[in-house]
Amino acid sequence: MAEKVYLGKTISVTDEGYLTDASQWTKEIALEIAKEEGLTLTDKHFAVIDYIRERVLKGEALTIRSIGKSGVIDTKGFYELFPGAPLKKATKIAGVAKPVSCV
């Protein structure tokens, strides 16, 4: 387990930088993580992040497909907001665990 300091607060994260406790997350921390990923967050980003947090905190599993069909954003738009690996980036910024859809 690793730790990271965001805005003077010590946050526990996984080796890959995912928050281990979603309740430690704030919008300000999201902005900082996004900076590390080279992203500047807009309201559009936060709409997706809010959706991700809501679903994950309910215990539901996420896939790129389910986000593309959520009505919040389509898959193409999801890639435009979080280029490269959208689900990995978006979950990291949203302060939730890395999705385990990969088995």
Place this chain on the structure above:
Amino acid sequence: MKKIVILGAGTGGTIMANRLFKNLPKKEWEITIIDNDPIHYYQPGFLFIPFGTYKKSDVVKPKAKFLPKGVNFLLKKIDRVDAPNSKVYLESGEEIGYDYLVITTGTHIKPDETPGLNDGLWRKKIFDIYSMDGSLALHEFFKNWEGGTLVSSIAEMPFKCPVAPLEFVFLADAYFTKRGMRDKVKIVYTTPLSGAFTKPKCTLVLGDLLKEKNIEVVTDFYVERIDNETQTVHSFDGREVKFDVLSFVPVNMGADYIAKSGLGDDMNYIPTNKHTLQSEKYENVFVLGDTSNIPTSKAGAVVHFASEILTENMLAIFKGEQPTAKFDGHANCFIETGFGKAALIDFNYDVEPLPGVYPMPVIGPMSLLKPTRINHFGKLAFRWIYWNLLLKGRDLPVSTHMSMKGKKNI
């Protein structure tokens, strides 16, 4: 009479019918199994058909042959399940009540989910290796092909037998080498993952093998659409991969009736307790294999291990006890690497594939995470084991729970 209904007579359903029939008093229990296809396919065999190693007759047998005589086998299509009222409705209009339901209808390819896949080139230059027809059509194509770019692509995770497309490119490398035309064939492997496989240590080993065999790997490639005119696969982030022939793993989803029954998630997989294999929602419904949402590989070996746990738990529940047997997500797959060799991986929910020997410490005789000849013979022998032991629910000489014996932590 108490009634058990099993939906699906594939690997999981057939094993459960055999195990339950053997373990329950015939006078008290009636077992019915429902499936709309009379043919049982040995699905691991589809992979070998494009290369002429297996032919159709090697991989098909009648389903009825593997079911006990005392089990009712209905060749009917399921319309929906009314789980709150414990009833199954068939398309023919019949309704069947149950005390306990086992859902084991698998996962299926959905070519229509990817724009351009089910279009002009489908089964002409674009093939799947997840159906009899797809594998046979690709075999015909390969026979007369003179070379070009062969692309193997995956639409989306999760899909059935996650090592199959890797094995496909390894076998293609060997096949075209033997035909003396490997220099005329470029092989490209695209995956939505960030590496060759889902688990880190395995990815390292397989990544090296791919490099050694001169197979190009394109990672984080999430397919948006296929352009039939330009013969190009497009990803959502704007990359393009051109092909002369494409072997494609379409989107996989659970059966349609699951959506109609309100039992599944957005991929028609049923939320299932990953340890007890009981439905998360209905106490008298059990889910086995690919159609559940448990976080392990969708593969026959997993179904076989899980069926032992499920049998134990169902028998406990029938006696009014708690289901205490726990499935650990044990998966065990041979990975054909071409030229008469195969690698073997053994893992579960918590432990990723490690090197070592299997199933016995020191002796093996099979090696984990390393291509050997013995592993390849293991894979070929498995077809006999599948038809003669596994489907009939006989115990195999390997443990149900994954064991660390013989494994080396690296």
